Amino acid sequence: MADSGLSAQILYLASCLIWCSFSDLLERRIPNRAVLIILFGWIAIRVWEIAINNAPLSIIYKDFPGAGIVFLVGFLLFLTGRLGAGDVKLMAVLCLWVGYGQQITFIMVTALVGGVLAIALPLLNIIPTIITTGINSINKRFKIKLALPPALSPELSQGIPYGIAISAGAAYILILPYIS
Template identity: 30%
Template sequence: MSVLTTLPIGIFCVAMIFAGLRDLTTMTIPNWLTLVLALVFFAAAAMTSMSLNEIGLHTAVGFATLLVGMGLFAKGWIGGGDAKLMAVVALWIGWTQVLPYFVIASIFGGALTLAILAYRNLPLPAFIGRHDWAMRLHDRTEGVPYGLALAAAALLIFPDTEIFRLTVAVG
């Protein structure tokens, strides 16, 4: 397996880890990250000789997810970064894995929300108070860094995707 052919897998995985940790610590997911992931998907699709029909299906599910995410963002239910991250993950995983992805992300998101609610009911030790991100998570007026759940679900489902199988087969 060559480094060049497996590079997209590494980029996707590192980007998911970065997105999750970034959302946890800053409550933001950078636009450049989702843009890079979208571009890398199309490069990976070309490298693996993914059919134009399959690329179109991946693009359609990514776009549909973006529209749903924008609606959820407009309602104030998720952040804008979460909507874009969901969409780019949907682009990568395709229509065959998008439903399992949403189920897993929902389960992880529910567990994350419960954990943060429990954390917010605990008194904070002094050493935690020195970290802005830990204080932000403890603040009951702040949201939940749902990007962490979205990224974790993406990493869990990714090995079951067509792009992963094609990339490994080419390598």
């Protein structure tokens, strides 16, 4: 694939991962819209590879088993309250993106970053307050009305924004090799 096509893919995916990370950090939810946009991006890339580059149709089928297993295990974790539904959907869709050869590495990096997030949770809970204070300062100084992020309720502030770890795992596999 041409460098401009790869750059567009990286920009597309990076912007979606940033969206998911900030949404999970500030609202403790990953929008279904974001997951669908990531899924449609994967579908578009695979269709392009098959139609334009004459790639075999099997490139699609190889990614499904790992993504399916991740979705099934994630669903069971969701039922027990250990993982959010958005986290499960995001991780399964990103397993499609990373491909069958990198899915285990993606899961391992995601788990490691998730562990770091669990340890750093008290610091993470300060970030929405800092952002709100910054927006209030901008509103006051420039006399405008930027929207404030919703305040986290006490029960949400205890949850780990695992979308950040999932995004970091995907970025490690899909973005880092091309920018370093």
